Every structure is written in C-alpha cells, then in structure tokens.
Amino acid sequence: MMNGESLIEGLKSILKKNQLLLKSDVLSRFSHIWKTDQKLQAIAVALPKTTKEVSEIIKLCNKHNQQIIVHGGLTNLVGGTETKKNQLVISLEKMNSIEEIDSKSKTITVQAGAIVENIINAAEEKNLLLPLNFGAKGSAQIGGAVSVNAGGLRVFRFGMTRQMVLGIEVVLPDGTIISSLKKIIKDNSGYDLKQLFIGSEGTLGIVTRVVLRLQEAPKSRSSAFVALNSYDNVVNLLKYLESNLSGSLSGFELIWNRTYKAMTESELIKPLGDNYNYYVFIESMGSEPKADYQLLEYHIEESLKKDIIEDGVMAKTSKELQQIWQIREDVAILASKARYDQHFDISLPVSKIGDVINSIIKKLEKVKHVKTIFPFGHVADGNIHFIIGRDDDSDLVIDQINSIVYSPLKKFNGSLSAEHGIGLHKKGYLETTRSKEEIKLMEKLKTMFDPKNILNPGRIVF
Amino acid sequence: MMNGESLIEGLKSILKKNQLLLKSDVLSRFSHIWKTDQKLQAIAVALPKTTKEVSEIIKLCNKHNQQIIVHGGLTNLVGGTETKKNQLVISLEKMNSIEEIDSKSKTITVQAGAIVENIINAAEEKNLLLPLNFGAKGSAQIGGAVSVNAGGLRVFRFGMTRQMVLGIEVVLPDGTIISSLKKIIKDNSGYDLKQLFIGSEGTLGIVTRVVLRLQEAPKSRSSAFVALNSYDNVVNLLKYLESNLSGSLSGFELIWNRTYKAMTESELIKPLGDNYNYYVFIESMGSEPKADYQLLEYHIEESLKKDIIEDGVMAKTSKELQQIWQIREDVAILASKARYDQHFDISLPVSKIGDVINSIIKKLEKVKHVKTIFPFGHVADGNIHFIIGRDDDSDLVIDQINSIVYSPLKKFNGSLSAEHGIGLHKKGYLETTRSKEEIKLMEKLKTMFDPKNILNPGRIVF
Numbered sequence: 032m033m034n035g036e037s038l039i040e041g042l043k044s045i046l047k048k049n050q051l052l053l054k055s056d057v058l059s060r061f062s063h064i065w066k067t068d069q070k071l072q073a074i075a076v077a078l079p080k081t082t083k084e085v086s087e088i089i090k091l092c093n094k095h096n097q098q099i100i101v102h103g104g105l106t107n108l109v110g111g112t113e114t115k116k117n118q119l120v121i122s123l124e125k126m127n128s129i130e131e132i133d134s135k136s137k138t139i140t141v142q143a144g145a146i147v148e149n150i151i152n153a154a155e156e157k158n159l160l161l162p163l164n165f166g167a168k169g170s171a172q173i174g175g176a177v178s179v180n181a182g183g184l185r186v187f188r189f190g191m192t193r194q195m196v197l198g199i200e201v202v203l204p205d206g207t208i209i210s211s212l213k214k215i216i217k218d219n220s221g222y223d224l225k226q227l228f229i230g231s232e233g234t235l236g237i238v239t240r241v242v243l244r245l246q247e248a249p250k251s252r253s254s255a256f257v258a259l260n261s262y263d264n265v266v267n268l269l270k271y272l273e274s275n276l277s278g279s280l281s282g283f284e285l286i287w288n289r290t291y292k293a294m295t296e297s298e299l300i301k302p303l304g305d306n307y308n309y310y311v312f313i314e315s316m317g318s319e320p321k322a323d324y325q326l327l328e329y330h331i332e333e334s335l336k337k338d339i340i341e342d343g344v345m346a347k348t349s350k351e352l353q354q355i356w357q358i359r360e361d362v363a364i365l366a367s368k369a370r371y372d373q374h375f376d377i378s379l380p381v382s383k384i385g386d387v388i389n390s391i392i393k394k395l396e397k398v399k400h401v402k403t404i405f406p407f408g409h410v411a412d413g414n415i416h417f418i419i420g421r422d423d424d425s426d427l428v429i430d431q432i433n434s435i436v437y438s439p440l441k442k443f444n445g446s447l448s449a450e451h452g453i454g455l456h457k458k459g460y461l462e463t464t465r466s467k468e469e470i471k472l473m474e475k476l477k478t479m480f481d482p483k484n485i486l487n488p489g490r491i492v493f
Numbered sequence: 494m495m496n497g498e499s500l501i502e503g504l505k506s507i508l509k510k511n512q513l514l515l516k517s518d519v520l521s522r523f524s525h526i527w528k529t530d531q532k533l534q535a536i537a538v539a540l541p542k543t544t545k546e547v548s549e550i551i552k553l554c555n556k557h558n559q560q561i562i563v564h565g566g567l568t569n570l571v572g573g574t575e576t577k578k579n580q581l582v583i584s585l586e587k588m589n590s591i592e593e594i595d596s597k598s599k600t601i602t603v604q605a606g607a608i609v610e611n612i613i614n615a616a617e618e619k620n621l622l623l624p625l626n627f628g629a630k631g632s633a634q635i636g637g638a639v640s641v642n643a644g645g646l647r648v649f650r651f652g653m654t655r656q657m658v659l660g661i662e663v664v665l666p667d668g669t670i671i672s673s674l675k676k677i678i679k680d681n682s683g684y685d686l687k688q689l690f691i692g693s694e695g696t697l698g699i700v701t702r703v704v705l706r707l708q709e710a711p712k713s714r715s716s717a718f719v720a721l722n723s724y725d726n727v728v729n730l731l732k733y734l735e736s737n738l739s740g741s742l743s744g745f746e747l748i749w750n751r752t753y754k755a756m757t758e759s760e761l762i763k764p765l766g767d768n769y770n771y772y773v774f775i776e777s778m779g780s781e782p783k784a785d786y787q788l789l790e791y792h793i794e795e796s797l798k799k800d801i802i803e804d805g806v807m808a809k810t811s812k813e814l815q816q817i818w819q820i821r822e823d824v825a826i827l828a829s830k831a832r833y834d835q836h837f838d839i840s841l842p843v844s845k846i847g848d849v850i851n852s853i854i855k856k857l858e859k860v861k862h863v864k865t866i867f868p869f870g871h872v873a874d875g876n877i878h879f880i881i882g883r884d885d886d887s888d889l890v891i892d893q894i895n896s897i898v899y900s901p902l903k904k905f906n907g908s909l910s911a912e913h914g915i916g917l918h919k920k921g922y923l924e925t926t927r928s929k930e931e932i933k934l935m936e937k938l939k940t941m942f943d944p945k946n947i948l949n950p951g952r953i954v955f
Contacts, residue, residue: 134732136845191679214875215907221915223642229685231684246735251739273708279739279741412678413678445677447682449681469683475941476684
C-alpha cells in the first residue's frame with residue numbers, strides 16, 4: 032500500500048464517511064474566501080467533530096510524516112490557508128458549538144470552528160460584549176482569530192484577541208491534548224502556555240476550544256468626525272480625548288487627505304470639506320447615552336477653540352454614525368482604484384507615524400508603476416494600513432514597494448505586521464522586524480514542538 | 494584551581510571591583526526584605542551594570558555549570574530569591590535607569606533594576622499613569638514585577654504586568670541577548686517571545702530592560718464602601734456598576750465579615766456596622782471629578798433602592814478615601830492575629846467564589862490548630878487571598894491547610910496562584926492547577942532554554 036493510501040485508510044478508521052472529503056469533494060472547495068474560482072488542492076479534507084479526533088488525525092500524520100494545513104473561515108490575509116496537493120487539510124468547521132455563556136463570570140466557552148460574529152451575537156443576547164470587531168468577523172472562525180491574534184477596531188480600549196483569551200484547548204503536533212479551559216483572569220501558576228499558541232498561526236498546535244472574557248455591554252455609542260492639518264495635532268487630540276474621556280474612548284481612527292478624497296469622491300457622504308491634511312473618526316462608548324454624547328460634543332468644541340482641530344461634526348443619529356464610519360470601513364473602495372493592489376499592516380510608535388508615513392509616500396510617488404497610495408489606520412494603536420495600487424504585477428515592482436514601506440521599520444522598532452501575521456507572504460521580510468536571535472529562538476521553539484515540521488509548514492519560520 | 498576559584502577569577506575579569514561582592518560582603522546582605530536577620534548564603538553577588546555584563550556572567554556560569562539566583566527588590570512571596578551557599582547571585586540593582594519617557598507614544602523605557610514606585614512617579618510627572626499598584630511597589634524592581642507578572646489593585650481595569658509590557662530585553666541561559674525594545678502595542682510578526690519571559694519567574698532568561706505602556710492619568714478618583722448580605726448580590730453589584738460606570742470602574746475589592754471585624758476592632762475607622770456578611774470597596778477613576786463622584790453616588794443610592802446592597806457610604810474627602818482603603822490595604826493586621834500565619838492567593842471563576850470560600854471556611858474551622866481565617870481579595874478578578882492563623886507550625890498542619898484551600902481548584906478550573914507565582918514554595922501543589930501534559934510541556938521548555946538548569950533552578954519545574 033502506498034503512503035497516501037495507507038494514510039487515507041487510517042483517516043477512514045478515525046472519521047465517519049461525511050467527515051472525510053476526497054477527490055471531487057476536495058476540488059469543490061477552495062483555500063480562501065476571495066478565491067472561490069480556484070479549486071482546492073489537497074490529499075483530503077478531514078472534518079473532525081471532537082478534540083480527540085483532531086488528536087488521532089495528528090498522531091496518524093506524525094506516523095506518516097504527513098503535512099497538515101489547518102483551515103478555518105479562510106479569511107487569512109498572509110497565505111496562511113494556501114494548500115499544496117500533497118498536504119492534508121484539517122478544517123474545524125464542524126466544531127462550531129457555543130458551549131456555555133457564564134453571565135456571572137462573564138465568559139463564553141466555544142469550539143474553534145464557531146464564527147466570530149455568532150459568538151458576538153450570543154454574548155449580546157446576554158447583554159455582554161465580545162469586543163472583537165474586525166472586517167471578516169462574519170466568516171472568520173474563533174480558532175483562526177486566536178491563532179493569528181486578530182486585532183480590529185477596538186484594540187485601543189479592549190486589546191487584541193490575546194487579551195480576551197482566558198482558557199484554551201490545543202492539540203500539539205505530536206497529538207498531545209493540552210486542555211486548560213479556565214475562566215479566570217489571573218493565573219500565575221507557571222508558564223502561561225496559552226500565550227505560545229495565540230498568534231503563532233497554528234504552527235505550534237491546533238486550537239480546538241477557547242474560553243473568552245466578555246465585558247458588560249456599553250449602553251451608549253457616540254461618534255465625531257474631525258479634520259486636522261498637522262500630525263502633531265492628531266497626537267494632541269488623542270492625548271486630550273484620552274485624558275478627558277477617561278475610560279470611554281473606544282475608537283480613534285485616522286485617514287490621510289488622499290484616502291478621504293478617494294473614499295468620498297463617489298457615492299459615500301462627505302461630512303467635512305476635503306481640504307484638510309488629516310481626518311479622525313472618534314468613538315466613545317459609555318453608560319449614559321445623553322451625557323456621553325454631550326461630553327464628547329463639549330470636548331470637540333473645546334478642541335476647536337484650542338486650535339487642535341480645524342473642523343468637526345458629531346454623528347447626531349445612528350444613521351449618521353453609520354454613514355460616517357462607512358468612510359473608514361469600506362476600504363474595499365480603495366483597492367478598486369488601480370489594476371493591482373498591495374496591502375500593508377505596519378506598526379510604528381505613535382510619535383513617529385506622521386513623519387514616517389510622509390516619507391514613505393514621497394518615495395512611493397517616485398515609483399513609476401505606483402498609481403494610488405492610501406494610508407489609513409488605527410493610529411491610537413500605532414497601526415497603519417496602506418493600500419497601494421499599481422499597474423504592474425511583477426515581482427520586481429512588488430519587492431520595490433515592500434522595500435520602501437518596510438525600510439523605516441528597523442530604525443523605529445516597528446513591525447511589518449501589526450495584525451495580519453506573517454504566514455507565507457511576509458516570511459521573506461521577517462528580518463525587517465525581528466532580530467536574528469529572535470528568529471533563531473522561534474526556529475528552536477518550532478523544532479521542539481514539531482520536529483517533523485508537519486503542522487502548517489512554511490508559515491513564519493520554516 | 495578549584496572550580497569556585499576559577500569562577501571568581503572569571504567574574505573578576507568581567508566586573509569592576511565594586512561590582513563583585515565576596516565573603517563578608519555577601520554575609521551583610523539577605524535574600525528577602527522580611528528576613529534581614531538571616532545572612533545571605535552565596536558564592537558571590539554579581540552586580541552587573543550593563544546587559545552585556547549580564548550576558549558574559551551567564552556565559553561564564555554555563556561553562557562552569559554554575560547555578561544562578563537572580564535578585565531584584567527581594568519582595569517575592571514564594572521563595573523565588575532564596576539562595577544556597579553554592580549558588581551565585583546576580584542582582585540587577587545597579588541597572589536602575591529610567592531611560593526614556595515618550596509622552597506621545599505613552600511609553601517608558603527602563604532598566605530591570607528600577608524600583609516600580611520610581612517608575613510610577615516618573616510617569617506621573619508627565620501626567621501619565623503606570624497602572625501597576627501593589628503593596629511592595631516601593632521596594633520591588635520592575636524586572637521582578639515582569640518576571641512574576643505582578644498583579645495588584647487595578648488589574649480589573651488595566652490588566653496585570655503582562656498587559657503593560659510592550660518591549661523586552663532579556664538574556665537567555667546561554668548568554669544570548671534577545672533585545673526587542675519595541676514601543677508598539679500591536680506586533681504579530683511571528684511568535685510573541687516576550688510572553689515566555691513574563692511570568693516565568695526568571696527561569697527562562699534574565700530580564701534586563703523593558704518598555705512599558707502608560708495611560709493618560711485620570712483626573713478623578715471616587716470611592717464608596719458598601720455592605721451586602723449575599724454573595725449573589727456581590728456579583729449583581731459588580732455587574733450593575735460595570736454596566737453603569739462603563740470604563741471608569743477601577744477597583745472592586747471584597748472582604749468577608751470576619752475580615753472586616755478583625756481589621757476594624759482596633760485603631761482603624763469603622764465606616765459601616767459589622768453585622769453584614771460582605772463588604773465591598775469601590776473605586777472609579779475618570780476625567781470629571783464632580784460628575785464622576787455624583788454618578789457613583791447616584792448608583793450607590795440606586796443599589797440601595799434595588800436591595801442589592803444593605804448600606805453604603807461615599808468617601809467625601811480624600812482623607813476619608815484613604816481611611817476607607819486602609820481597611821483593605823493594611824492586611825498586615827490580619828497576619829498579627831495568630832502565632833503563625835499562612836497566606837493564599839487563589840483564583841476561581843467569579844461565579845463560584847461565594848460557595849467555594851464558604852465551604853473552605855467550614856472545613857478550616859474544623860482544623861484544631863487553625864485559630865483565624867481571613868478571606869479578602871480582588872473579587873472582580875476572581876482572585877481571593879486568605880490569611881490563615883494557626884498555633885502550630887508543623888508541616889502536618891501546613892499541609893492539611895494547603896489541602897483544604899487547594900482541594901476545590903481542580904473541579905472549578907481555578908489556580909493556586911493568581912498573582913504570586915509558584916517559586917519554591919508552591920511547586921509541590923502545581924498539579925492542583927495544571928495538568929500532567931502542561932507540566933511536561935513546561936519541563937520541555939525549561940530544558941530547551943536552559944539544558945544545564947543553571948538559571949533560577951528549583952523554581953516552577955525543576
């Protein structure tokens with residue numbers, strides 16, 4: 032019996048018939064939700080229903096030196112779910128239960144395949160908030176969000192996914208199940224092992240269940256949209272609002288003039304003139320709708336008097352609030368402005384962003400095939416996204432753009448990936464952000480956990 | 494030349510004369526600030542001034558199979574700084590610089606030996622807050638606080654030390670320097686290595702520098718003190734206040750009736766009668782002193798009307814605020830009530846605390862040598878401290894008490910150590926909290942980082 036055949040036989044003994052997809056059933060799937068026209072290449076797709084089944088599959092793969100690619104909601108932005116024809120896919124989609132909501136301890140226990148938005152909604156029914164809020168939440172599975180330490184629009188106040196994970200269950204590359212489904216916020220009982228699995232992109236283990244920390248749902252949401260002319264004043268405004276909206280400031284998103292123009296030139300509303308250098312979306316969430324609105328309004332007026340901002344509007348209705356935030360959220364518009372587009376997700380110290388982004392823009396403008404340059408992002412977190420449009424798709428141009436955007440990172444101790452991870456696509460640039468000693472230590476860890484390199488190979492290190 | 498002599502020769506070639514303490518200079522020191530009458534036992538005390546010196550010392554120790562115990566502020570509560578006469582002490586006390594405060598990025602960069610309170614004060618001068626707030630902050634060094642992931646009184650709102658560490662520099666047991674002094678909140682560029690060093694009690698590396706995240710300093714601090722009769726209402730009050738003081742609730746500390754009586758029977762003030770089952774200290778921090786006070790007062794009155802609380806008082810002046818919090822903070826009083834005392838620091842899901850603590854108390858009351866039982870703690874974090882007084886210091890009685898307090902942990906997925914760590918003292922009970930698979934993985938990690946087991950040996954695993 033060939034190796035492949037004997038692997039399939041083994042899988043058949045672990046899984047029921049409808050839990051193992053072969054041949055045409057494999058080809059009917061895909062490896063990314065944006066690439067539904069490209070048929071999935073893989074030996075088979077295993078659909079475990081229990082942690083024990085995940086463990087047995089991994090043990091079998093270990094015996095056969097079989098590489099595994101883990102699939103979740105297929106929304107990964109760095110190639111994390113790309114699959115080769117000699118690899119086995121384990122998809123967690125059948126492990127999608129929301130197992131328990133504990134309103135008193137404010138926790139929710141879920142299987143890895145549960146859709147993030149379903150978890151948010153289940154919490155909301157109990158007046159609780161899971162503060163994860165990112166674009167792909169309607170498709171992304173929580174196991175993936177934990178594995179990549181997803182960020183999003185509320186990191187500034189509530190932290191990244193890492194801060195929400197209290198307990199974890201994970202299957203190691205040798206099949207060992209590490210189960211620590213704790214509901215507790217504080218646990219200094221030795222090494223905090225869960226931290227190793229959060230953000231390591233499934234290379235050290237497969238997350239099968241998690242306990243997430245929830246918050247009491249805020250009762251108010253107020254928003255303002257303001258225009259500024261200097262980056263220094265963006266920082267001044269952030270400091271002023273943090274200091275005066277203590278604890279309730281939940282969003283502070285920046286877009287540059289060129290991005291604002293592009294977002295509003297077609298159908299979207301245009302709340303302020305397009306002659307300012309910077310625009311900031313502000314959100315506060317609290318417990319007193321009227322008072323919170325008035326407090327934000329008062330401080331926007333004060334910022335105007337103090338010449339921190341040039342102009343500003345409050346979102347007076349929930350419709351207005353939605354329309355204003357659409358200018359920040361509908362970034363797909365920016366990707367459509369050129370033939371090809373390239374996305375970035377860099378981190379920098381907040382104090383350095385103004386100058387560094389200006390200098391990147393200047394350099395990009397000199398690149399012949401660059402047609403559009405749109406910076407925007409979570410400035411309070413130090414995280415700026417870039418969507419760069421070009422009319423040429425050659426590796427040469429792609430590398431040239433990468434080099435320009437990544438070149439200031441080392442000097443300012445920034446990161447080439449604030450949120451999206453490294454995956455396959457950014458591996459070649461890891462040294463812009465991490466030292467040789469760090470990369471060597473990552474490699475040692477990967478080798479210790481997965482000596483045969485069977486789990487999500489090629490991601491991050493090797 | 495004997496091994497010891499050749500080690501000392503090597504140390505002399507790395508360090509200046511006043512950086513290496515030998516013989517009587519060693520004996521003039523101690524291993525814990527509470528044990529100043531017990532002379533330090535150690536081969537020598539090395540006082541490096543630079544990260545490079547730390548690295549060279551470790552490389553030398555590696556060559557000589559020399560065990561190292563790391564000293565900081567000597568406030569560790571689980572024996573972390575206890576030293577044997579054949580061990581070398583590395584104390585970080587000369588590496589105590591506050592290197593940079595970046596007001597725009599809201600970060601502070603410090604060497605490991607800087608005293609926590611000095612860092613807090615340096616931040617305060619720039620109107621910034623380092624939200625670390627624990628009893629030993631006047632002596633504890635930040636390297637130790639990071640190594641044990643210190644908690645304290647503001648974890649509920651601001652997180653433990655882990656959440657404040659943005660960047661870290663650490664020397665591995667083989668002398669490799671891992672330097673990642675980043676000021677950025679978001680960094681998903683591969684494995685988040687700093688998480689491995691935070692809370693691992695110096696067993697995987699010596700922290701030499703850190704970058705900490707600061708907050709804008711709140712402008713108001715309001716407090717109330719309330720009495721309740723059921724644990725369910727403690728949870729109801731917490732939920733009610735979280736929901737209605739969204740973002741500004743910063744403290745919610747519980748003491749039981751027996752603890753309140755003991756704290757107030759002598760000199761301290763007694764703001765409420767001692768006939769209630771539970772007492773809660775509430776703190777909110779915001780940006781509008783008057784409005785924040787009124788909002789807290791209003792919701793205390795509402796809680797009274799809703800029969801959640803039985804009675805309550807506001808702290809009307811800062812003196813009253815201080816006096817009320819003294820009842821929570823002066824817990825040394827509790828330790829003085831019996832001949833010997835035993836301290837606990839357990840975590841449980843918030844929903845389980847009432848019943849579990851009652852059941853522990855009932856069992857402890859049946860133990861002949863137990864004289865006093867005082868539970869109190871950070872209930873919003875699920876973290877309860879116990880100070881248990883006894884008239885017998887035998888291992889039998891100590892073990893009996895340990896067994897009673899730790900026995901419910903497994904069932905409810907709690908932790909034997911919420912804040913203090915494992916060190917030497919709690920190692921024997923690690924299995925109450927962590928599975929065999931977890932402990933095995935910790936051992937593998939320790940072996941990978943420190944194959945000769947020279948760095949802080951005996952702590953956590955082996």
